[in-house]
Amino acid sequence: MKAPKDLKYTPSHEWVRVRGQEAEVGITDFAQGELGDVVFVELPAVGTSVARNKSFGTIDAVKTVSDLFAPLSGEVAAINTELKANPALINQSPYEKGWMIRIKMASPAEADSLLSAEAYEKTLGAHA
Amino acid sequence: MPELTLRERSVKGHRGPRLLPLDVPQEGAERLLPAERLRGDAPGLPEISEPAVVRHFVNLSVLNHHIDKAIYPLGSCTMKYNPKLNDEMAQLPGLQAIHPFQSEELSQGALAVIWELHQWLTAIMGMPAITTQPAAGAQCELTAILMTRAYHVAHGNPREEVIVPDSAHGTNPSTVNQVGYRAVTVPSGPDGCVDLNALKQEVSGKTAALMLTNPNTLGIFERQVGEIARIVHEAGALLYLDGANLNAMVGLASPGAMGFDFAHINLHKTFSTPHGGGGPGGGVLCVREDLAPYLPTPVLERSGDRYSWNYDRPRSIGRVHSYYGNFGMLVRALCYVKSLGTTGLAEVSREAILNANYLKARLTEAYAPSHEGYCMHEFVLSASRQKARGVRAVDIAKRILDFGMHAPTTYFPLIVDEALMIEPTETETKASLDAFAEVLLTIDRETREDPERVKRAPTQTPVRRLDEARAARKLTLTWRDLEAERGDA
C-alpha cells in the first residue's frame, strides 16, 4: 500500500489527515506491517492535551509494544472507539478505518514541517 | 485430537480420594456461620475419579519438552540436569512436613540446612553476607534495589536513577521502575561490552546503582568490570551483579573480587533446582558487609551449635516473603553442592564454557555469530544470513522442535538482529552437542534448498504453530470463557 499523497507523515511512521482545525492521526501501512497483528491500542481520553513528538499512547502487537508519537500539539477531540473491539482494523485499513485520534490543533503551522508522502517513502528506502 | 479439559471430563457423582468420616458431632455450616456468609452456588470444580485424573495429567505431561528428554539450550536459563537426589532429600518428611512457625528448638535441622547452604554460597561468591528469602531472581533484584534506596536515604540522598546496559534482561529495568527509580540505558560497544565512555557520561550524583550481568547476555565477560566498579563507586553509587550467568563463573571467578556490592544467584539456574514449568525458583542475594543491616528480616544466626532467626534488624528493608523463602529449593541446592564439592564446582564453569565454545565453533560457518572469538558459557548467533533467504529466527526455532529438541532463546538480546541465544550447560555430552549442531546445520541447508519446510514448521509436534494474535484479541482464559465462546449454557 503506497503512502497516500494527500496525507502528511512523521519519521516515526504516523500519518496525518488535516481537516480544517482538526488533524486525524494513525500509523502507516509500513508500520502495521512491521508490528504484525495489532492486539491492543492504548489511546488518551478525549480532552487530553498532546504535545508534538511526545508519546500519546501505545500500540501492542503479540510480542512487541511501541509508543505512538503525536505529530502535532493540541487537544484530543475524538478517539476511534472501534479499535477497542477490533484492533485488527489498523492492520486491514491503516489509513481509513484504522484512524486513532483526532487532534484539535493548537498551532496548525506545525503541519508544515511534516513529511510529504514522497519524503516519507524515501525514509522507508533506508529500511529495505 | 485435542486433550479435553477437566471440566469436559467431569461426570456428576464421580469422586476421587476420600476422607475419613467426620469423627466429631456434626453441627452444620448453617449453625456455625451466618447464613449470608455461606456460598450460594458451589464452585464449578470437576468431578472425576482418581484413575481418570491421573490419565488426564499423564497425557498432558507427555506433550511437554523437558530437560530429562533432550537438550534445552535457552540462553541465560541454564537448563542443566536436575539431580534426582536433590528431590529425594527435599521430600524427607522431616524437611517437608514442617511448619514455619514451629518453635526453633524443634526446627534446628531446617536451620542447619539453611546455614550450611549460606556458608557454601558466600564462599562461592566471595561475599560475606547473604539472604535466601527472595523467591526468585527478579525478587532478588527488587530486594537489592530496595536496599540500595535504603542505603542512599541513610546517607542523605535517595538518588534518582539506576543504570542498566542495553543488553539487560527485562527484569532489570522493570525492577528499577517498580522501586520508583528511573531506568537509564547505557549502550554496548562494538565488542559487546558496556561502552565505558558512554557509562562515564551517564554516571552522576543522581545514580543510585548500576545493574550488570556478567558475563553479559551475549556470553561475553565484561573484562572492564574492575574499571566499571571504580567509576560507579567514585560517584557514590552501588554495583549489582545479575547472577543469571553465574554458570560461567562458579569456581572460576569471584564476584566479590570484582567489586560487586550485591550479587544474586538463581538456584534454579546455576544450582540445578528444577524449573517446574515456570517455577518455583530460589533467589539468593549476597551483599557486602556494610550493606548487611539492610537485608530482609529475619537473618539466620548461629551461637555455638544453636541456630536462630534474628528479628531485631532496625535498618532492614523488611520482609519480601511470607516466611523464609523457598526452603524446599534451598534443600535441593545444598544437596547439589555437597554432591559436587570442590572438584565438581570447579568443573561446572569449565565444562560449560568448553561446551558453548565447541557448539559455537560447529555453527559459525552456517550462522553469523554476534561476536568473533571465544565466548563464555553461552553465545548469540544472528539468523541474518538465513533472513536474506526469507527464513527468520522464529522459523528456525520452530523447525528445531520437529527434531525433538528445544529451540534456543530467540529475539533476545535486543541488540542482535534475529538473535538465537544458546546456552548448552555443562551437563550436555559431546554427542548431544553434535546432534544439536547437526540439526541446526540441516536447517541451514533447508533454508537454501527447501525454505518452505522451515517456514511451515513445526509439523511433528502435538500442535502446529498457534495463533497468538487470536489468543490476545479474543481472550479465552477460563472454562467459562470457553463455554461462552461455544455458546454453551
Added chain:
Amino acid sequence: MSFVGRSEAERREMLQRIGAPSLEALWAAIPPEFRVRGSLPVDAPLAEYEIARRFAQWAESNADANHYACFLGAGVYDHFIPAALRSLLSRSEFATAYTPYQPEVSQGTLQSIFEYQSMICELTGMEVANASMYDGATACAEAAHLAIGATGRRIVLVSEGVHPHYREVVRTYAAAGSFEVRDVPLERGATAVPALKRLLTPEVAAFLWAQPNFEGIVEDGLALTEATHAAGAYSIASADPVALAVLQPPGKDGADIVVGEGQPLGVPMGYGGPLVGFFSVRKSDVRRLPGRLAGVTVDLDGRRGFVLTLQTREQHIRRERATSNICTNQGLMALANTVHMALLGAQGMREVALQSMEKAHYLARRAAQVPGVSLANGEAPYFREFVLRLPGPAAGFLRAAEKRRILAGVPLERFDRARSQEILVAATEKRTREEMDRYVETLAEWARRPAKAKVEEAACRS
C-alpha cells in the same frame, strides 16, 4: 562429580575443533585478579549415600507433622495431600520443563495453567486469574500496586486482620514511595467498619482485607466492600482457598481483586516455601494483571491449543513499563493446586472445608471449657482457626504440649508482645478426635498448675 559426561579424548577433540590451544585459553578474558585462587574453601564431594545420611540427621532433628499432631495454621496448614498428586508432580515432564515460551512443545504446561486459572476463578468468584505469584504476601503487594495504578491514588488501607507477615511485605513494597500504608483496626476479631469508613478518604486507592482473617474470623465482606466502593477505592481480598469451598467468595461480595495463598491445596508445608500465590481480577483489569496468563487459541490446522497471552504486559517485553517485574513464578506449585482440586473434586473440596470447620469448632468448644481458657474473640464466627486466651504464659502450655507431641498453636506474642497469653489454633480434616481430646487433656492439666510454676516454665524456654 558434577554430572558432566566427558572423556579426556573428547576434551582434546573439542579443543581442536574450537582451535584453542588449551582449556584455559577459553576464559583468558577473565583478568587474573578476579580468578578464584586455588580451590574454593568448601568440602570434597560426597557420594549419594553419605549425603542421604547427613540430610536424614537434619530431618530427624525437626519435629514434623508425621510425628506430631499439628494445630499450627497462620497461613500454612497441614491438609491432606493425595498420593496421586505426589506421583504426578514428580514426573520429569512437569518438573523439568521450562516456562512455555515455545507453546507447540509445552501444551501440557499450558493447558494445566489454563485449568488452574479456571479453578481459581471458580473459587474466588472472579473472571480472570494469572498463572501464580510467589506467595500470598507478594500477591497482596502486587494487588495494592495494581489498585494504585488503576486509581491514580496513593494510600492503601490494610486491615489488621491481614496476616502480619503479608502486611510487612506490603509495607516493604510500598517503601519504594509509590504508596503509603495505613492500618485499619479489628474489633472483637473482625475489621471495624466504622473505623474503616473514617479512614476511607478520597486519596485511598484500595482496602486490603482477609477472608477468613488471620485470627480465623469470617469477615462481613459485603459491608467492607460496599464501604470501600462508596469511597471509589478497590476492595482487595486475601482469601483462604479451602474456605472458599463453603464461604461466600469475595468476588460475589463485589471485591475487585481476590488474592491468597494456595499452599493448603496440595502443597506441603515445607517450612514455609515453596508456596504459591493466586491472583484474580475482573476482565476489565486484565491488562494490569501481573505475571503470566494462558489463553485458548487454535493452530494452523484448527486444532485447539493454549498459549501464553497478553505477554506485552510482562517485563521481557514492556521492560520498565511492565505491570510487574515477576518472571519465574511458582508454576509447579500451581500445578499441585490444579491436580489437588481435580483429585478432590467439587465434593472433596467441600468436605475438606466442612470437616476442618467442624473439627475446629469441636476443639475450640472443648478447650474453652477448661477453667481459665476462653475464645479471645468471643462469639465472632470463625472458620477453621481461632484464638485461645490462656490462664498464664502461652509459651509454657506450648512446651508442655510439645512434650506430648502436640504442636498446639502459634503464639501471638510473636506478632504482639501484649498477647503473650494467646495462641492461634487451627484444625484440619486430618486432626482426629483422639488428637483433639489429648490436646484438651494436656491443656487442662497445664491450666491446673499453679501460676508461679507456669511462669517459671515459660521462662525456661529461651
